Amino acid sequence: MLEIQDLHVAVNGKAILKGIDLKVKSGEVHAIMGPNGSGKSTLAYVLAGREDYQVSSGKILLNGENLLALDTEQRAHKGVFLAMQYPVELPGVNNMMFMRESLNAMRRSRGEEEYDSVDFIKLIRAKAKQLEMDEKLLKRNVNDGFSGGEKKRNEILQMALLEPKLAILDETDSGLDIDALRIIASGVNALRDPQRSIILVTHYQRLLEYIQPDFVHVLMDGRIVRSGDKQLAYELEDKGYRWIVEEIAA
């Protein structure tokens, strides 16, 4: 279970998150919505451990353990996974090799046996097939020259491979056509599990038609200003974010 308490974060000295409280239990799917620039990606990055984001106060606990004391890779080993809004290109780094190194690093940290290349190829091919992903992408360099949709699919493939405890999907839906969205959503739904927490960051309600969230939170100007069930997403779709701003002002 993830527990965020009164989290304040600054980037380059500018306060971005201004007191976030959030509890995500195992098995739950939470959607975080909000206008551009409200701090959604910042929250996602801070959970994954980006070092240039300064946590000025607050706590993040994953199954009772203080995440803020851990390095990025240690968090990954504990099961934190971030599918990035803008997946990074790694020219010269082979996709298949990268994923094998990654999976084996996780397995080593848990004292499990590493995959050899033959077994790994079988595994990754099966996963890629589930996501209807072109195998050619496995042989290319990580995200290098991939289309927007291919990059997102590659992120979900990594997630499916690494089977995280806490998956954060930052606008995985943006830039996808409807078919790709459906495939990715079914990939995510397949990973719904009583042992797993999922945070979906999005600013459209569209994704939530395919992945039904248990809770919806609205993030504005660095604060969660409203929480509810998926009904809240429909209300936002109808009325836009201004409605909440006006309600708060009233």
Add this chain to the structure above:
Amino acid sequence: MIRAEQQHDWLKNLLNQAEDDSVKNNSSWLHQTRGDAKHAVMNLPPLNRKQEAWRYNRIDKLFKKNFQLLADNIDFKKPDIYNCLLPNFDSYRLVFVNGCYAGQLSDTKQVPDKVTIESLHNAINLAPKQVSDWFRHSDRENNQLFSMLNTALLNDGAVIHIGDHIELDKPIEIIYLNTNFLNKFNSADNDGIMTQIRNIISLGVAAKVTLIERFIGIDKGQYFHNNFSDIVLAEGALLKHYRVQDESREAYHLSSLQVSQQKNSHYYSTNLAFGGAWSKTNINVDFAEQDAECILNGLYVVGDQQLTDFHLDVRHSVPACTSREQFKGILYGKGRAVFDGHILVEKQAQHSDAQLINNNLLLTRDAEVDTKPQLEIYADDVKCGHGTSVGQIDPEQLFYMRSRGLSETTAYKLLCLGFAGEIIDSIDEKKLSEYVTKKLVQTLDSRNQDGDHIRFLG
């Protein structure tokens, strides 16, 4: 720069030593050539920083060393070579130990007809007239101090000739093992051995061959390896030339290559530099006839207490030739590199196509590179371009990889291998490219052990 008199004394001392060893070979033209070169050396102007080649590369330290010429080959136990061979790699092999030919470590059995793969001494004994015909000086080297010094002090080298229309069945390998026998040769007035190697390489019409040169420092310690190769490619010939400089971290290394290309010939080379305290490689390419092509690739990996310098000079003096140069550098610690790529396109060299790229990756704040592309173009109908960059590892890439569970060290390593991949992939011999990849990984790993931390420039 060190004073002219000191340079003079340094040269004189070496030339005097060469007098003592009074050419073991009684070939008169060689004697004459050496004698002429000695005169030339003493009459060349001293090196100074106003000369382009020495602007960023100080050689003061070199002129303060007392190097000794080695007259005799020292017994080198055969098994030692096996650590230096590529596993299961079949080649025609010439081995030199401290500049002296080691026949018992070499393998030139079953060299086909119309092919010569010999040490210079053997070749002179077998066919003196032939070797003197192949031995030549281009105008370009006549004013180069270290090339002339190489001739003046010459002890041995390789003579390779591939006859017309011959495509050799396996690569030729030249291995230079350098050792100072664990400082046996170092004392107060002796800073190690200076070796001269001179290679004479010529490919006949439409001949094709792969040549691998590996420079290996087999123990720690100082020495100075001064290597000169003269390469002539006849019409339609193809030479794939791979060079791996893996000298000791205390060594001085200087290589000069003089390549002349006839019509429609191809010179593809990949140069890797890992070792040496001070290392400089000059590659000069002259297109003598139309439609020739050269591809020069390179990778230098440079750390603490190292200076690595590549000087490329490609001259398009006839029309319709193509040159491609791509060099990459990975620098860490206080490593220093110099890259100087000069391309000359003369007025009559229309339809020349020349590209020069130099990319550098600095892993630490203290590493430094001087990169200097110089395109000098006098023809108007040409395709020429250049690009250079000096960058660092992108923190976003690092974060991305770490968020997938990779350690910072592994992330760095994969990114460096990715950066270097393009160059290593230009090696067509799989066993060699595997060896080079391993070498690169080892070098990056040993850097971490040095506690030479790779934290990002912030």
